[in-house]
Amino acid sequence: MQDASPTKLLIVDDLPENLQALEALIRGPGRAVFQAGSGEEALALLLQHDFAMAILDVQMPGMDGFELAELMRGTEKTRQIPIVFVTAAGKELNYSFKGYEAGAVDVLYKPLDPPAVKGKVAVFVALYEQREAMRRQVEALEAARREQEATQAKLQHALVMRDEFMSMVSHEMRTPLNTLYLETQLRKMQLERGNMAAFGPDQLQRMVARDDRQIQSIIRLIDDMLDVSRIRSGKLSLRPGWVELSGLLRRVVQDLTPQATTAGTSITLDAATPVSGWWDEFRIEQIVVNLLTNALRYGCQKPVQVTLTVDQDWARVDVRDCGSGIAPDKQDKIFEPYERGVGSEGPAGLGLGLYISRQLAEVHEGSLTLQSKPGEGSVFSLTLPRRDAPPAR
Structure with a gap:
């Protein structure tokens, strides 16, 4: 050009x-x-x-x-x-x-001599323009080379990420599947031996509870992968309705209290002010559950606090843990897909929770932010806009 x-x-x-x-x-x-x-x-x-x-x-x-x-x-x-x-x-x-x-x-x-002057000037102008054209061609070739190298680097990174992802999926799914398989083999062995006492009411209740936990683990993994696919394809949609946020928080905290007790910690909730908004209840609950699950996992067995703050135009949910905190250079990365924290107890998952949660917050035209210092814990803040329902069509 x-x-x-x-x-x-x-x-x-x-x-x-x-x-x-x-x-x-x-x-x-x-x-x-x-x-x-x-x-x-x-x-x-x-x-x-x-x-x-x-x-x-x-x-x-x-x-x-x-x-x-x-x-x-x-x-x-x-x-x-x-x-x-x-x-x-x-x-x-x-x-x-x-x-x-x-x-x-x-x-x-x-x-x-006018013709001589014009001729000399024309020669030097032509030489200059040729040099400039060659310089631009060299710059274009160099830019193309850099772009090709960047593309190759991205492709190589994508291949590495694919392999790591497949490895993570295989690892995370193998644990609940192995447990289910061993449970099935144990029950089969008991049936073959005619040991029906192994299937008494108490034993059956524990078996069902174990099966449910493993199945729910697999379902969560599959749901996370489907959500990432929907986000990247632009097909993630909301089903908004009137949601009372303080009640939602009480329900989630109550549901996760047994998990907190098992982890040796507790969850406190400060959400006295009722606040309603036009949100997708399922997705908001998904965000809060992700934040609380992470807080329990990385909170070093210290109490987790959930606070609801209400303003005229927005509502904010803060989930605070007292864990080891997150280094400044890692605070943006943890919102990227497949980034997982260190120092957690139990399986770390696919590293999709915070990525999905931030995307869900932004789809609601809200935000999910982080404040953290090493040694001082972390505060994840979900901010949601308050607005009336859209007019009926």
């Missing part, structure tokens, strides 16, 4: 009439001619712009053309600019030799 910017030419002369005449001679389509009435003005322009060539008058008061050329050759930015000297002095002063010695590509004597 051709660069739309014009090719810039610099002409330097202390006489305005000479500048006007020379510009009229060399200007043309796609060119921008810059004028300087002194060496100092020329240096200022040279530092601001990239020129295809510079036409310098030799005899100027103050800094003459040769001195300006010497300064140009000593500066990295202007070193490669072709210089053409123009002089009204006679050839007997041997300015040609001095000009070439100063790094000029040509020396022209006044009165100027």
Whole structure:
């Protein structure tokens, strides 16, 4: 793609009439001619712009053309600019030799030959534009190479993530499936032996409870994977309705209290203010359960606190644990899929809970944020907007 910017030419002369005449001679389509009435003005322009060539008058008061050329050759930015000297002095002063010695590509004597000047300018403009086109091609190739490397790196990362994901799924599903399989084999053995006493009311109740826990573990894993698929395909939908949030929190805390007791800790709830909103009850409960489950898992067996704060425009649920906290450089990463915490008790899961929870919060036009310091625990805050139900259609 051709660069739309014009090719810039610099002409330097202390006489305005000479500048006007020379510009009229060399200007043309796609060119921008810059004028300087002194060496100092020329240096200022040279530092601001990239020129295809510079036409310098030799005899100027103050800094003459040769001195300006010497300064140009000593500066990295202007070193490669072709210089053409123009002089009204006679050839007997041997300015040609001095000009070439100063790094000029040509020396022209006044009165100027218009066709010769136009031809020389056209040559240097063409060379400059060819160099620029080649530079742009090299930059485009380099950008394409970097993009290809980035794509390959992403592909390699995706392959690694796929393998890790499959390994995690296999590991997490194997545990409940193995338990179910062993339970089934044990019952089969008891039946083959005719030991019906092993299936008394108390034993059956414990068996059903164990089976239910393992089946629920498998269902949660499958649901998490399905939610991730829906999120990434943009097919995650809500089923909103009127939800009373404080009641929902009381129900979830009550349901998880046995789990907290088993983990050697407790959950306290501060949600005295009733608040209703137009939310998806199932999804909000899913978020709160994820947050509480994580708090119990990573809370170092210390109490977990749930607080409901109500404002005119929003409601916020804070889940606070007193665990080891999360390092600042890991706080964003834990909301990414398949990122799992360390130091937990029991199975760590697929590392999808916080990712799904944040996505669900954002689908509600709310947010899920984290405040944490190492050694001081963590606070996950679910903020939900309060709004009326949409009008009936």
